[in-house]
Amino acid sequence: MNFDRNTLVGVVVLALLFVGYFWYTTKEQAAFRKEKARQDSIANANKPRIDTTASRTETTKNDSIAKSKSGGVFQKATIDSERTLIINNNVLEITFSSRGGQPKKVELKKFNGQDSTPVKLASSGFDKIDYPINTGANSSTYISGLNFRLDTVIENADKSHLVVYTLKPDSAGPSIHHQFMIRPDDYMIDFTVQMNGADKLLTQGNLNLTWQYQAAQQESDLSFEKQNTQVGYIMDDNFDYHTIGRRSSKDFDKPVKWIGIRQRFFNTFLVAKNNFSSGRMEWVIPPDTAKTVMQSIANMRLQLPVASSVSAPLSILYGPADFNMLKKHELGFEKLINLGQGAYAFVRPINRFIVMPVFDFIRSISGSSLGLAIALLTIIIRLVISPLTYTSYLSGAKMKMLRPEIAKLKEKYGSDQQQISVEQMKLFREAGVNPLGGCIPALLQIPIFFALYSFFSSTIALRGQSFLWAPDLSASDTVIKFGFNLPLIGSHLSLFTIAAVVTSFLISVYSMSMSPDQSNPAMKYMPYIFPFFLLFIFNRLPSALTWYYTVSNVITLGLQFVIQNYIIDHDKILAKIEQNRKKPKAKSKWQERMEQMQTQQKKLKEIQQKSSKR
Template structure:
């Protein structure tokens, strides 16, 4: 109801202004020729200002022009107080001012002074045939508002008030100054500075001469809201990587997570980012915000239903007065979630990218991103993924060799281990002691096969984070996949399968087949290498079941994932199968492994300090066990 009342008042104000202008025109026609000459200079200025407004599609004012009618001004003062002055200016219309560069097109509204549209000139939405450009802000999906508390106990919102726009140039930079005026030299100012070929622009908020009008004893709340538009092929996949990320306390970073409704309060915040998988809106500040309240709401209630928005973000920031005035230097970033671009600003914005924590992020930042960037610089992206995969598998091949060699050794000595298990079946301590002696004598370690596998985990996890985050794969095609950053649908289903989706992707099927044959090749050797232990589950049987479960899990899980990742796993498993075939048939033959073990047995053994301590502990435990049995 309040919004409707405000609209009526606004229309009434426009009607009164229109009536006043008609009266002024009529009065001017009745003036003498001498009076017209006196007004000629002012009229020319007004005409010049009006022409400039038409050319820029905005209200650009060179000189303050006030309404002298006391009734009209009094009516504005009853609702706006001192800021009634702003409503009397020619800029008090629902116009916009546009500033653009090669990368970004922005429209800033007179009413509210906030960015009304933000369009990325060089990117299209997921429907390529529609030619619709990616817009992070449009159709009132975002808002920026300052809540003003005046000394006469009014609470005003800048989104409802009119700013006076002035466009100027500073070298090659475009400067838009938006002023909400309480008088000729009393105003709240937003200042936008757009540089050539930059997604980042300068933004400042300051006040001048408002100490007698605004209550400066309390902070002025800055509110920023945005509903994230869907821009990608898969709403499920895009929503998974859409999040609110922020930096606080001198370089720490965190996010709100993927819950339905998330909220967080942080201190000493230096930036807040509304990340939308491949595009990001970021507010940065040179002066850390003391406290920031942030909220995120998931708008995708049913993934089976197509949706326009993914998440709704809101941030509330109290801006502190200093010396009775506001002065904050900030930046806006509207652009791609591209590691290279974000990292180039040297403001820790690369943390917005979900590249993984610790060693996983390190591998992505310093190995995978530079390597793939080098390859994709001169060959198509699909071929680059294949070569990238080959290089990684070749680097990891020594680890694969060590793992298989360990399995082969365990397989050779398995009959001796089985004999020890049978011989010392009633004495577990002695059985363990003799088994360790056998391992030491044969030069075999049961952990040797696990360590290489553990070494590969950081690489696999880093790749799992790399492909969904690498912006350059967006809308790049390869074979039947039209977008390597999204799923490669070859069949569309008229129904939705839980956890799987309403389409069939081919690369996950190929990757699942490859992992099935790889596990089929290696599982037999693994089960032969590890004899079943008494009281423990038979790992051989478990591994045989996993041969069928793992490919099915991959098929389901990767059906909605980036086809580039599925392509990597498909090629990776094919290469691994080839490497294992060569190792198994030409390098690590069973007779060679047997000879290697016999040669190692013949060498004199010297136990290390750790082995000596373990041996002593086991012997002591064995003696204690015999003593207890003797007492019984």
């Protein structure tokens, strides 16, 4: 685009928004580090100071005795050994444990972690689903310390599996059944707690469920993964979320449909089909050395009927952060996918209804190369905005034709900027030139960029997909590694980022060579300086985004050259300007307001000058 004065205004606005975005993310990172430091301090303060072999042995012995006593009528279940069962469907491998009668480890078959083995969710010793039960007149225990008996394993005709674990007393008495339904191609596991003798097992029908979850590192950039990890929920039929680095707990005082944790590309949800009545969720961010994104504990209350036989229907989803897959469950899970959140929520409809369908269509016809799909998406976007781009170049060409007359105005009125502005507005109106014509394409690309930033940062289809020198389009291409951190840049340099910076600089050089001279130094040098801001902003972003930006810049360079040299007829433009001057001009309301404002400013300046001479 030609950098006339108003185009430069658009570029400056774009630069300010980029800088604002950089400041905003830096602020979030600072808050994230502060919260992390606070939680590390608490963890260190609570760390045991004495840990001898003798004390550990004594503690284990005492715990065993206490557990046996608290087992009450389920005392035998406290001493039985753990047994496991592995169930497979097409997308999950689930390892069930008799300890607590629940999943112990879940692997996602279609996705690999950093160690090239299947992604594992809920697979640490910290992970469990738990709740207390009454085991006697004055005793209670948690079911995670009891061994259930595998009661039923059935593979149905539709390849679904029914797994039932049962906890029975040593003699006659109440019993608990954990029933799991695993469907063939589903990441969702239906989980029903059935109790016989619930009036004895529970107090006033309160099932106080505890869900402990540890989100292990799944991506190469742990810090970026933590910054993109969120806790989400639907409370009182309204969705909300919290980024883990910005707070550390959430109280629920209204009915809750589900709670969930989304790492960058994987998520886990706990659903209560009849709603949790209340609860609280807390989370901590361990040190990076733990290779853990977060640990969370949710204490959720289910209010069940006060009766002998009750059931609590639940569901657990372990799976990828795939928008279309999550949407099929019709529970609002997809709202946790970051297609535009917070200050950038305005781009979510752009992603949801434009970018996603177009990108999915391109993927279906472009084969396995997602880098090529991104390039085609870029071309389509540029084609859509090409009429505005042409208008921008045409406006720039008209401004270039008026350059000699603008120079005469500056020579005539000297340092009187107010009068120069008034006369320029008159000149533009007479010539039929829109002074804001060059701004629109630059401003239009702002929501497009932020939409694609959200889209490329959260689209799991890009994960692990290589292109050119980038091994993973969902991560920054770390071509050059420093081995140490540089301020604002980090520990590496991205080649796609360098390409984006260089092509942006070339656009500035070419555009400024076609533009009138700028008397304002800031306006004159900003186009040359701005491209280098991109180095600090883009270096840690997904290579898919920097590849898009590079392709877009190359298209811009080509369009500039072709339109300016082969499409725009400067003689016709000059003739059109002369023709417009002969026509009577009606001022628009905007032009009238601008001229009135400039006239008032001029009068005010004259009054101030007269006052200063007295």
